[in-house]
Amino acid sequence: MNQVRTHPASRGAVLDVVRVRGRVSRAELAEVTGLTQATISNVVRGLLEEDLLVETGERVYTGGKPRVLLTLNSTALCALGVQLGADWVGVALVDAAGTLLARTRVLGARTGTPREVLEDVTRATTDLLVTAGLDADRVVGLGVASPGLLDVDRGLILRSRSLPDWRGFPLRAELERLTGFPVLLDNDATAAAIGEYWGGGSADAVAHCTVHLAASLGTGIVLGGAVYRGASSNTGAIGHLTVGEDGQRRTIEELVAPRGVAERARALVAEGATTSIVLSGDEDWYRDYQAVATAAVHGDETAQRLLETSADHLSDAVLAIANVLDLDSVVLSGPAFAVAGTIYLRHLRRRLAAEFFAADRHPLRVRLSAQVADAAAVGAASLVLQRELAPR
Known part of the structure; x- marks a missing residue:
C-alpha cells in the first residue's frame, strides 16, 4: 500500500524532523517524534523508496550498533511560488528543504490584464526551471500569494485594494491551465509565515x-x-x-x-x-x-x-x-x-x-526575513511543499 496514504501524519512528522535537523538517525526520529521504532522503520523505508530521504553514509557510534544517519534529498522535488503585487510580481523556485533556488520578477498587476500578467508569470516559471536545470516533472505544484480578501476554496480574489481588476477573476483555474501545475492560492502574509517555518527560520517557535x-x-x-x-x-x-x-x-x-x-x-x-x-x-x-x-x-x-x-x-x-x-x-x-x-x-x-x-x-x-522582499513568493512555494510532504 502507498506509504503516503498509510501514514500521512507519521510521514509528515518524520520529514519535519529531518528537514529541521539536517541529519538524524532512526533512533533519534523515534525519540523526537514519539513514534514507535516499528513505525519509524516503516515510514523511513517508504521515504527512502520515494527518494525523499537518503542515507548519508555517516554513522554515529553510541556503544552498540552504529546508527546510520538520514537526510532529506532536497532535490527530489521542488515547488514554484508567485507573489502578486501591483508594481511587480515575484516568482520563486524552492527545493524540498525550503531553499530558494532561483527567482525573478515580472511587471506587476497594474500593467496589464490578469490574463496577460499570468501569461508573463507562466513564461517566468519556465525560465526559472531552465536556469535551475530542473525538469518540470520535479515540480509538485505552484503557490500564489495575494493580498486582499480571498476565496481560497474557489481560487479567487474577492477584494483587494491594490488589485481591483482581479476581483472575481478565476486566478487558480487560469494559472493551472497556463502552467499545467496544480495551483494553491493563499494570503500573502500567511504564505510568508509558512515560508519562515518551512525554511527553518522559525521551526522551533511555539x-x-x-x-x-x-x-x-x-x-x-x-x-x-x-x-x-x-x-x-x-x-x-x-x-x-x-x-x-x-x-x-x-x-x-x-x-x-x-x-x-x-x-x-x-x-x-x-x-x-x-x-x-x-x-x-x-x-x-x-x-x-x-x-x-x-x-x-x-x-x-x-x-x-x-x-x-x-x-x-x-x-x-x-x-x-x-x-x-x-x-x-x-x-x-x-x-x-x-x-x-x-x-x-x-x-x-x-x-x-x-x-x-x-x-x-x-x-x-x-x-x-532572510528573503525579505520575496518572502511571500518563497512562502507560497513552501505552502505547496507542506501540503505535499507534511500536511497538517
Whole structure:
C-alpha cells in the first residue's frame, strides 16, 4: 500500500524532523517524534523508496550498533511560488528543504490584464526551471500569494485594494491551465509565515507571527507548526484595525503602509521641509516610498521621522498581537522592508522589549526575513511543499 496514504501524519512528522535537523538517525526520529521504532522503520523505508530521504553514509557510534544517519534529498522535488503585487510580481523556485533556488520578477498587476500578467508569470516559471536545470516533472505544484480578501476554496480574489481588476477573476483555474501545475492560492502574509517555518527560520517557535508589509499590511500566524486559518483563511488583517489619529479614525494600514508614508512625505515637501527625498513627478506612491526609505538609510532626518512614525504605529499593532497570542517569534517580511527594514526592526525590538507582557517568562525573537522582499513568493512555494510532504 502507498506509504503516503498509510501514514500521512507519521510521514509528515518524520520529514519535519529531518528537514529541521539536517541529519538524524532512526533512533533519534523515534525519540523526537514519539513514534514507535516499528513505525519509524516503516515510514523511513517508504521515504527512502520515494527518494525523499537518503542515507548519508555517516554513522554515529553510541556503544552498540552504529546508527546510520538520514537526510532529506532536497532535490527530489521542488515547488514554484508567485507573489502578486501591483508594481511587480515575484516568482520563486524552492527545493524540498525550503531553499530558494532561483527567482525573478515580472511587471506587476497594474500593467496589464490578469490574463496577460499570468501569461508573463507562466513564461517566468519556465525560465526559472531552465536556469535551475530542473525538469518540470520535479515540480509538485505552484503557490500564489495575494493580498486582499480571498476565496481560497474557489481560487479567487474577492477584494483587494491594490488589485481591483482581479476581483472575481478565476486566478487558480487560469494559472493551472497556463502552467499545467496544480495551483494553491493563499494570503500573502500567511504564505510568508509558512515560508519562515518551512525554511527553518522559525521551526522551533511555539507561537510565530510574520508581519508582511507591501501595499497592504497583514500577519500570518503559525502555532505549533500549523498555520492558523480562522473560518475562511482570511486571518491576520491587522491593517484594518482603526485607531484615533488627529481627532479622526484611521486604519493602521493608512498610518503604516507605503502609500500613507508617501502621501505624508509629499505633504512635508510641499510645506518646504528640509530633506533630500526626491519624489516622483507623477505622484507614484510606490516610487515615492522607496525614495523615503532610501533617504532614511542615508541619514535624512525627515525621512527617518516618517519611517519611525510608521514603525511606531506598526509596533502598536504587533505588540497587541504578541500579548494576545503570547508569541515567541516575530519576523518582518515584504517589499516595504527591503530598503529600510532595519529602522522598523530596531523600533519594534525596543517597543517589545519594554512592553511585551510575557517578557519575564520567555524571550521574544524579532528579526527580518532572510528573503525579505520575496518572502511571500518563497512562502507560497513552501505552502505547496507542506501540503505535499507534511500536511497538517
